[in-house]
Amino acid sequence: MPGLRRGPELRAVAADREPREHVQRNRARWDVEAKNHVAAAERGWARAEPAWGIWRVAESQLHIIPENLRGKHAIELGCGTAYVSSWLARRGVRVVGIDASMSQLATARRLQRRHALAFPLIHGDAEAVPCRDAAFDLAISEYGACLWADPDRWIPEAARILKPGGELVFLVNSTLLTLCVPEQDDQPAADRLLRPAFGMFRIEWPGDPGVEFHLSHGDWIRRLRASGFEIEDLIEVRPPETATTSYAYATLEWSRRWPAEEIWRARRR
Numbered sequence: 001m002p003g004l005r006r007g008p009e010l011r012a013v014a015a016d017r018e019p020r021e022h023v024q025r026n027r028a029r030w031d032v033e034a035k036n037h038v039a040a041a042e043r044g045w046a047r048a049e050p051a052w053g054i055w056r057v058a059e060s061q062l063h064i065i066p067e068n069l070r071g072k073h074a075i076e077l078g079c080g081t082a083y084v085s086s087w088l089a090r091r092g093v094r095v096v097g098i099d100a101s102m103s104q105l106a107t108a109r110r111l112q113r114r115h116a117l118a119f120p121l122i123h124g125d126a127e128a129v130p131c132r133d134a135a136f137d138l139a140i141s142e143y144g145a146c147l148w149a150d151p152d153r154w155i156p157e158a159a160r161i162l163k164p165g166g167e168l169v170f171l172v173n174s175t176l177l178t179l180c181v182p183e184q185d186d187q188p189a190a191d192r193l194l195r196p197a198f199g200m201f202r203i204e205w206p207g208d209p210g211v212e213f214h215l216s217h218g219d220w221i222r223r224l225r226a227s228g229f230e231i232e233d234l235i236e237v238r239p240p241e242t243a244t245t246s247y248a249y250a251t252l253e254w255s256r257r258w259p260a261e262e263i264w265r266a267r268r269r
Contacts, residue, residue, distance in 0.1 A: 022202070022211035023125050026148045027100040029210040030080070034103035037081060044083030045111045052142060053171055053261045054247045055239035059087075062235065064140075064263060066167055069093045072137040075161065077126040077154060077170075078144020082108035082119075088140075089119050096136075098122040098129060099144070127153035134163045146170035146264075147212055151223050159227040162268040168229060169266075174236065174259040178203070178214040181249045188251045189260070220264065229266035237261040 044051075050059040059065060070092035076085045079097030081104055088095040096119065099105055105121050112118055124130055126145035139162055145154040158168050179197055180189040183206050200219075203212045215223070217234070224231055236259035239245075243252060250260040 020127075020150070022150065023100060023127065026210045029208070030099075030101035031103040034081075034101060034107060037104070038107055041081035041083055041107050041111060044081065045086050045115055047083075047087070050084075050087045052263075053237055054245045054250065055237070055243040055252075055255065055261070056245075057237055057239055057243065061240075062237065062263065064169060064171070065091065066138060066169075069138065073135060074138035074140060075129070075131070075136045076144065077129075077139055077141040077158065078146070078148055079108065079121070080104045080144060081111065082121060083111075084140060084142050085119060085121075086111070086115065086117055088138075089117050093138075094119075096120045096122065096131070098124050098126055100125055100148075125149075127157060129157050129161055131161050133160055134166075135161050137163055137166050139166070139168045141170040141172075143172060144170075146172045147214075148210065149213065151213055151215060151220075155223050155229075156227045159229060159268055164268055166268045167232075167265065168224075168268070169263065171237075171261060171263045173214065174262045175200075175214065175216055176258050177250060177260045180258075186248050188249055189254050191254075224264075224266050228269045230269055231264070231266050233263075233265040235263040235265070237263065 051057060052062055052064060072093060074088050074093045074095045076082065076095065076097045079085050079099045082097040085095045085097040097108065102123055105123055108121055122130065126149045139158045162168065177189055179193050179195055182194060185207065197216050200214055200216055203214055221231060238259065239252060239255050
């Protein structure tokens with residue numbers, strides 16, 4: 001883990017915070033799936049300008065990365081191949097990435113060497129981050145912990161490791177998309193609600209060994225506020241007319257009528 005001694009102090013994880021069943025399942029899933037994301041990782045690391053989400057919407061349109069972060073500390077929760085962390089590191093941010101998949105981190109470390117960009121990468125669990133309290137100015141997640149980790153655990157952890165006034169930013173599938181997407185992985189969302197919004201939480205898709213977590217907007221708000229966050233913005237992403245994606249669950253026509261992705265911004269009280 002290059003540069004770890006210059007980063008936030010590590011701390012031991014309590015025995016009662018050992019990874020739960022869904023963490024182990026998601027780790028195994030991504031260790032197998034990692035090889036299919038190498039090309040996307042290489043493109044992400046090579047980008048001159050960040051591009052976000054399944055539609056790769058430009059940073060200049062979304063303004064996700066906060067200004068004036070140079071020299072500050074950030075952590076990417078569920079960093080995968082750490083291309084988001086690389087975007088922050090190039091802006092002078094002292095960033096740390098944490099991910100449960102050793103295979104994903106292996107890709108990240110190889111790309112660190114290729115791009116001569118060193119920052120700590122922790123093989124661990126965003127529900128039990130081995131970093132001290134109030135260590136970071138920013139916690140960020142793009143389809144990482146915000147999708148694959150239990151929000152009753154990862155949100156309080158994000159609050160714990162953020163300084164007062166620190167910012168949490170995460171990008172995830174929109175609530176509306178989750179309600180409308182069929183269970184078959186080759187079928188896109190249509191203009192019909194397919195599952196109830198009340199009680200939406202843990203979702204296991206047929207044929208997928210992983211476990212996802214999806215919430216209604218009200219449940220996101222309540223969990224964020226209960227952990228000491230004030231919500232500053234909810235950005236419903238509308239892709240440009242020329243956008244393309246490799247994901248079958250959302251078409252451009254659908255995503256320009258209704259948001260397929262949303263970005264939450266919250267600040268630690």
